[in-house]
Amino acid sequence: MCVEKTPWEQVIDFHGHTCPEISIGYRVAQIATRELGIRPAPSSELVVTAYTHSCALDAFQVLNRATYGRGNLRVEEKQQHVYHFQYTGTSEGLQISIQAELLDHLVKDHDQMTTREKQNSYLEAIQYILGTEETLFCTIQKL
Amino acid sequence: MCVEKTPWEQVIDFHGHTCPEISIGYRVAQIATRELGIRPAPSSELVVTAYTHSCALDAFQVLNRATYGRGNLRVEEKQQHVYHFQYTGTSEGLQISIQAELLDHLVKDHDQMTTREKQNSYLEAIQYILGTEETLFCTIQKL
Numbered sequence: 001m002c003v004e005k006t007p008w009e010q011v012i013d014f015h016g017h018t019c020p021e022i023s024i025g026y027r028v029a030q031i032a033t034r035e036l037g038i039r040p041a042p043s044s045e046l047v048v049t050a051y052t053h054s055c056a057l058d059a060f061q062v063l064n065r066a067t068y069g070r071g072n073l074r075v076e077e078k079q080q081h082v083y084h085f086q087y088t089g090t091s092e093g094l095q096i097s098i099q100a101e102l103l104d105h106l107v108k109d110h111d112q113m114t115t116r117e118k119q120n121s122y123l124e125a126i127q128y129i130l131g132t133e134e135t136l137f138c139t140i141q142k143l
Numbered sequence: 144m145c146v147e148k149t150p151w152e153q154v155i156d157f158h159g160h161t162c163p164e165i166s167i168g169y170r171v172a173q174i175a176t177r178e179l180g181i182r183p184a185p186s187s188e189l190v191v192t193a194y195t196h197s198c199a200l201d202a203f204q205v206l207n208r209a210t211y212g213r214g215n216l217r218v219e220e221k222q223q224h225v226y227h228f229q230y231t232g233t234s235e236g237l238q239i240s241i242q243a244e245l246l247d248h249l250v251k252d253h254d255q256m257t258t259r260e261k262q263n264s265y266l267e268a269i270q271y272i273l274g275t276e277e278t279l280f281c282t283i284q285k286l
């Protein structure tokens with residue numbers, strides 16, 4: 001039997017591992033897809049700008065088709081989990097900002113943990129990122 | 144019936160269009176896979192450094208599993224189609240340099256062409272990149 005990969009499987013296969021930051025990217029990419037709606041014109045390209053470099057970027061490459069090679073995935077380093085989406089040829093953009101409280105929740109001192117404890121801490125963080133209410137995850141602005 | 148995508152289809156699906164530079168990346172990625180052989184240790188990561196930013200990068204993301212998000216695909220801009228591959232924890236790297244004559248062959252003045260002429264010129268370049276003898280395509284060095 002042939003079963004198509006889920007979007008989550010596609011992202012994790014491409015990225016190569018499961019971690020909290022790819023989970024943030026996965027959820028942001030899904031919200032962006034929902035909020036952006038249909039492409040305004042066939043020639044219009046979605047440009048994604050991330051205000052920090054992290055594993056999250058790989059989710060936009062797979063789910064929003066904004067790839068590093070093609071040049072429509074960009075990073076402006078401000079150490080902020082804020083992501084901006086805009087179709088070329090349009091004036092309105094979409095900005096998704098991860099809640100500071102959610103990021104605080106992820107900060108753990110991994111140095112003093114065993115590998116097993118680290119894995120459990122990661123798993124808990126991923127479940128929280130993917131499962132928490134959307135208003136606790138991010139704010140969405142049309143700019 | 145379920146038919147798995149070919150490596151070429153995987154790359155083009157991810158990249159979003161067919162062009163000469165993604166074809167260069169595709170062929171380089173395939174040569175690197177052959178030359179690098181097996182991963183030296185399970186924890187070892189392949190790091191790809193490109194000496195120019197172009198569409199070619201997306202092929203390394205798909206075929207060599209060196210992604211921009213994970214940070215093992217890097218660009219040091221020198222305007223050269225030279226690509227360096229190295230597993231972490233090893234001292235030997237692999238460098239693949241595209242032949243200058245091949246790049247000269249690709250330079251066309253597209254501004255004065257019709258869309259159809261441009262498409263034909265692209266297709267011809269892609270066929271040349273993928274089909275030309277390997278010694279005319281690149282030089283391979285173990286460093």
